[in-house]
Amino acid sequence: MKVLVPVKRVIDYNVKVRVKADGSGVDLANVKMSMNPFDEIAVEEAIRLKEAGKAEEVIAVSIGVKQAQETLRTALAMGADRAILVVAADDVHTDIEPLAVAKILKAVIDEEQPGLVLCGKQAIDNDMNATGQMLSALLGWSQATFASKLDIEGDHALVTREVDGGLQTIKVKMPTIVSVDLRLNEPRYASLPNIMKAKKKPLDEKTAADYGVDVTPRLEIVKTEEPPARAAGIIVGSVDELVAKLKEAGAV
Amino acid sequence: MAVLLIAEVTNGELAMDATAKALTAAKALGDVTVLAAGAHAASAGEAAAKLDGVAKVLVAEDASLGHRLAEATAALIAGLADDYEHIVAPATTDAKNVMPRVAALLDVMVISDVSGVVDGSTFERPIYAGNAVQTVKSSDAKKVVTIRTSTFDAAGEGGAASVDTVPVGDNPGLSEWVEDKVAESDRPELTSAGVVVSGGRGVGSEEDFHLIEKLADKLGAAVGASRAAVDSGYAPNDWQVGQTGKVVAPDLYIAVGISGAIQHLAGMKDSKVIVAINKDEEAPIFQVADYGLVADLFTAVPELTEKLD
Numbered sequence A: 001m002k003v004l005v006p007v008k009r010v011i012d013y014n015v016k017v018r019v020k021a022d023g024s025g026v027d028l029a030n031v032k033m034s035m036n037p038f039d040e041i042a043v044e045e046a047i048r049l050k051e052a053g054k055a056e057e058v059i060a061v062s063i064g065v066k067q068a069q070e071t072l073r074t075a076l077a078m079g080a081d082r083a084i085l086v087v088a089a090d091d092v093h094t095d096i097e098p099l100a101v102a103k104i105l106k107a108v109i110d111e112e113q114p115g116l117v118l119c120g121k122q123a124i125d126n127d128m129n130a131t132g133q134m135l136s137a138l139l140g141w142s143q144a145t146f147a148s149k150l151d152i153e154g155d156h157a158l159v160t161r162e163v164d165g166g167l168q169t170i171k172v173k174m175p176t177i178v179s180v181d182l183r184l185n186e187p188r189y190a191s192l193p194n195i196m197k198a199k200k201k202p203l204d205e206k207t208a209a210d211y212g213v214d215v216t217p218r219l220e221i222v223k224t225e226e227p228p229a230r231a232a233g234i235i236v237g238s239v240d241e242l243v244a245k246l247k248e249a250g251a252v
Numbered sequence B: 001m002a003v004l005l006i007a008e009v010t011n012g013e014l015a016m017d018a019t020a021k022a023l024t025a026a027k028a029l030g031d032v033t034v035l036a037a038g039a040h041a042a043s044a045g046e047a048a049a050k051l052d053g054v055a056k057v058l059v060a061e062d063a064s065l066g067h068r069l070a071e072a073t074a075a076l077i078a079g080l081a082d083d084y085e086h087i088v089a090p091a092t093t094d095a096k097n098v099m100p101r102v103a104a105l106l107d108v109m110v111i112s113d114v115s116g117v118v119d120g121s122t123f124e125r126p127i128y129a130g131n132a133v134q135t136v137k138s139s140d141a142k143k144v145v146t147i148r149t150s151t152f153d154a155a156g157e158g159g160a161a162s163v164d165t166v167p168v169g170d171n172p173g174l175s176e177w178v179e180d181k182v183a184e185s186d187r188p189e190l191t192s193a194g195v196v197v198s199g200g201r202g203v204g205s206e207e208d209f210h211l212i213e214k215l216a217d218k219l220g221a222a223v224g225a226s227r228a229a230v231d232s233g234y235a236p237n238d239w240q241v242g243q244t245g246k247v248v249a250p251d252l253y254i255a256v257g258i259s260g261a262i263q264h265l266a267g268m269k270d271s272k273v274i275v276a277i278n279k280d281e282e283a284p285i286f287q288v289a290d291y292g293l294v295a296d297l298f299t300a301v302p303e304l305t306e307k308l309d
């Protein structure tokens, strides 16, 4: 079985984002970019499946600007076997919407025929939480989102999902799309020798046009603003003072 | 213009708070028909019919819709879509599972986690863990939208809508429910509670998390947690507040032993009053706190629990 892992290049989760003064978006020039943290978890899970003999090949795919090559090299250094970059934008500020990403992924899947797609539950830039579900719909496959446990058993998979009420376990027919949550595993760091080896692993470059997918956004970004700031608070000196303040404010 | 609002149905019952808050957003878009779908959904449909501003209720009952399995539920909703310009749901984990699938079946984008409705095609939504708010205008013929419930007030009761049943298609048989692990609790539900007390890594252990729970019980509050507290096994996953957990906006939020990473702030910074208890005066949580107490939580929390009456 091949496992396909879509990985997105996003602003590093430690960076404090700044909204551009003209309201056109968030400043992404010269900031640290990394693999979406959920996608690291997905890559890790795919590699573990390979190590356990349940998968033969792990293919990482990224859609976006040319610089997403770096993200794919990270996936390769972690242990993915090969990578596909689909260039769909020139400007680092252009975000490809989940629907277009899903359409491109579907075209890649039609060619590669993986038995499993492991994606992140959400990209930490647009916070959409949509691509896996959309891809599953386009393929007519089963889906298991927000996974914190995954067991592949022949023609189906048992997946435990993190949901509002607690944990839900479902059984899905293979092939399937699983979107991974934070507690599925702890991703490994790529070792230096593996980073060197990754440079020689195959990385194919395509364009959205190669797959005949129109990436024109359906959502026009009218403006991007800072959220309203909170009024400054105070430091209280004791529990008594805290209780008094809360009573004064009518909060307790 | 017609709106189809997907009711939040949990084990046959209407989740009133989430549904009523999404209804407030939906009413701004047009005449609202509510869909109650599930293995058992009739009583949820009856309850939804009483909400103020609901024009009509549709009930879809079938075993394949139990536990909100995505494939059958999305197929049902997409099948009803012809009559509506907007398809709306509260941004619960169930809806986040189903609605993008609905959108893709209709070849439209989903608009996730909407925090403001500007007009029928223009919406505000937080991005980058709430560090920015984006206004987007959809050019799609249908808008599939999930609503961030913490920013809308719940619609009231007093309606008397008619209730119809709708047929359910064949079960695609792609997935099956196996089990739920749900912690029983007498505490209020996290996303609708008026007061939330949350603990972080600073609490140090599952046993000591009882300090947080005792304070919560004194206040009649729900209990929340940071990701670090959940990852460390001090608290269950469904208590996580933040960018990737639950978003809450209670009247009072008390953060104990939580540093205040942006991913945590994303889930609580719209609370009315924020209290932070942390022994590190530099902790970023103090930047959003109305009242900060620099103290060791192991002495401050029991004292606070005792002194609140």
Ligand SMILES: Cc1cc2nc3c(=O)[nH]c(=O)nc-3n(C[C@H](O)[C@H](O)[C@H](O)COP(=O)(O)OP(=O)(O)OC[C@H]3O[C@@H](n4cnc5c(N)ncnc54)[C@H](O)[C@@H]3O)c2cc1C
Pocket (backbone or CB within 6 Å): A013, A037, A038, A124, B199, B200, B201, B202, B203, B225, B226, B227, B228, B229, B240, B241, B242, B243, B244, B245, B246, B256, B257, B258, B259, B260, B261, B262, B263, B264, B267, B277, B278, B279, B280, B283, B295, B296, B297, B298
């Ligand atoms: C993709 C992604 C998504 C994430 N999503 C979320 C999310 O949804 N929610 C979330 O919370 N986090 C999330 N995180 C994690 C987030 O970045 C932080 O790591 C996390 O919030 C830290 O939790 P904490 O504040 O409990 O722990 P720490 O940062 O370790 O802070 C512990 C605090 O406790 C204080 N403390 C220690 N002992 C005491 C004591 N005795 N008395 C008083 N104070 C004490 C310390 O001073 C410190 O400030 C996410 C991270 C990533 C990468």
Ligand SMILES: Nc1ncnc2c1ncn2[C@@H]1O[C@H](COP(=O)(O)O)[C@@H](O)[C@H]1O
Pocket (backbone or CB within 6 Å): A005, A006, A007, A008, A009, A036, A038, A039, A061, A062, A063, A064, A096, A098, A101, A118, A119, A120, A121, A122, A123, A124, A126, A127, A128, A129, A130, A131, A132
């Ligand atoms: N441009 C992209 N390239 C590759 N994978 C992506 C891209 N956008 C989204 N994904 C995948 O879809 C997941 C969910 O993203 P989103 O739906 O945007 O929140 C991510 O964690 C990735 O696994």
